Amino acid sequence: MAVRPATLARPAPLAGRRSTLRGVLEREGVFSWLMLGPGVLFLLAFVAYPFFYGIFLSLEDRRVASPGIFVGLANFATLAHDAVFWQVTRNTFVYVAITTVLKLTGGLGMALVMNQAFRGRNLARAFLLLPFIVPTALSTIAWMWILDPTFSVVNWLLVRAGVIASGYSFLGNATLAMGSLIVVNTWRGMPFYGITLLAGLQTISSDLYEAAAIDGATSVQRFRYVTLPVIKPVLIIVTMFSVIFTFGDFQLIYALTHGGPANATHVFSTWAFDIGMLAGQLGMGAAVALAILPALAVLIVGLTFYLRRE
Structure with a gap:
């Protein structure tokens, strides 16, 4: 009986293609571009x-x-x-500068407090984020009621306390309107500073504070020579992001004042919208x-x- 010669097994074409694809993906440059591709396309x-x-x-x-x-x-x-352009320029820089300083100092103080050990700290940290996560339109409606010339709870409290004789028109006066926007923006943006700086504070080793205390450093000196140098990069980055966001702030200003009264609260974003879209x-x-x-x-x-x- 004749015996047929054994046939050699051929490698499956599919397995070869898989190994080739695996080899391409294992290249660091190719894999990096595959991961960056969707984000780059989105940005473009x-x-x-x-x-x-x-x-x-x-x-x-x-x-x-x-x-x-x-x-x-x-x-x-x-x-x-254009005189209005220079007024808008002044409004923008005043708005950005004051809110950035207030959010920086307030957020840093908030982070220092939240970094301490006390009962209910986790709950306090959760409530800290509320102003930042509430939709801008919803929080703006609440502030419109708070600052309303007729139904303002602030005016009611001040009149009841005998501080003022009659209520103020917070959004109808040029100076008060800009001040009100600064307060609302600070209230909304301070949690971003607080949470980000808190994350930076938690990276500082307790050994550094213990060594400083042994050397006789006061609490102010520990903050100046230990805390501040470590979180300085975080401070710079969060300030840069805050400045960018504040320069482009539109919803809050347009919902509260529409740039008024008499262009007193117009910034570049709101004025550009009025000229480009409305006009x-x-x-x-x-x-x-x-x-x-x-x-x-x-x-x-x-x-x-x-x-x-x-």
């Missing part, structure tokens, strides 16, 4: 494209339902001679939105270089 679609299209619009005399005419830097030249001057609105970019870029680059040097 929703950040880079609108940004460069905004630059293109700012160089045109573009209005709603009409073709744009290239005018170069004429929109920016017009803004430079239909898309080119001028884009120019207003981009006018703050140089100052913001200088600030971010300066903070970044300072952080690298440290």
Whole structure:
């Protein structure tokens, strides 16, 4: 009886393809780009494209339902001679500077308190986040009632305490309206500082504080020479993010004051919306939105270089 020769088993093509794919994925560069790809595409679609299209619009005399005419830097030249533009610039820098300082000092104090051991600390930390996680529209409605000239609970308390004879119009007076926005923004943004700085404080080893105490350092000296140097990078990063968010603040201001009274609370974001969307001057609105970019870029680059040097 004839015996057939044994046939050699051939490797399955599918197994070969799998090993090739595994080899490609195991390359660090390829795998890194695969992970970064979705995020990069998202940034290109929703950040880079609108940004460069905004630059293109700012160089045109573009209005709603009409073709744009290239005018170069004429929109920016017009803004430079507009008194309202300089008022909005002043409003923006005052709003950003004061709220940033208040949120920084208040958030740092909040983090130092939350870092101590006391009963109910975890519950207090949870409540700390409430102003930050509540939707802006919802919290703004509550503040509209708190600051209402007729039904304001603040006015009621001040009148009952005999501090004032009659209630104030917090959102109808130019100075009080800006002050009210600063208070609301600080109330809403302080938890972001507090929680972020608290995370930084918890990275500090207790051995450092014990060594400082043995050397006779007071609580102020321990904060100055132990706590502050360690959390300084966190302070810089959180300040940079806060400045960026505050420069672009729109919902809170527009819901409370609509930029009034008499442009007293208009910032770049709200004024750009009024010009671009309500007045239909898309080119001028884009120019207003981009006018703050140089100052913001200088600030971010300066903070970044300072952080690298440290």
